[in-house]
Amino acid sequence: MKSQECRSIGKWISVLYRQSQIYMNNELRPYGLNSSEYVYLINLAQYEGVNQKYLSDMLIIDDALTTRVMKSLERKGYLIRKKSLEDKRSYNVSLTEKGKEIQPIIMEKLHYWTEILSKGLNEGEINYIIEKLQLMSKNALLITKGEKMEGT
Template sequence: MAYESFGKYIGAIYRHQQIIINQKLKPYGIGSGQYIFLIKIYENEGISQKELSKLISIDKTTTAKAIKKLEEEVYIYRIKDPEDKRYHKLYLTQKGKDFMPTLHRVLRGVTTILTDGMDDRQHKETIDSLKHMLKNAYEEVESLRSK
């Protein structure tokens, strides 16, 4: 049996999703590269930049750029860690907190666009399959790192 690559579809979906998210978040000064950081800071206020990079599995340079942009747009602010002056703790500003319902609404809307025409069973099976593939990919990457 010949297998068709999941990767080409997952990659294309991701790229198109990022285009949609970029357009929908443009009026707020946020790009598709920053919103995930905003969500994770919201979920983990007081997290350090280093911890944030690790949590999202994104390199420190990319994290620093996203944090800088979110700071410039006044969605977040930093406070020096009183226990370790080399690090900063990250928090949402009031603007950032007020924006979260809008961000969640935008992201739900994108999911609605992507799942249009799917019934509940198809949606669940797709999510289960994607979770399974992510688990496999994660385990393989961990295996490669340990070599």
């Protein structure tokens, strides 16, 4: 039974996820940020004035959690939320100067974490792992959205 447990993909993904959260929480604490907030900041860099709902859907994160994080980041001065002109129930969000200044710091932390995780792997192995993780994510999303997978 022990060897079966060690071969659980979910277990090892969970371990990596939790360790990543611990690492990012420790690294971002001096900036008043945590692991649930930085992902929004790095994605907002690509989109100026993006709709909050769109951001939530793109990141595949619950709308209610996104709203809580957006309010927190706004209070901390990292972003601005403005009512959408098209839909008064939704918000468009954009980075403040403080939000833009934290970008390279977050990216540096993420690059270092990637170096740690990929130590001992060559470029081909890294690309293979990323490709397979993307496939597993796609499979997981299909199932959790109630869709049938091909071949099942």
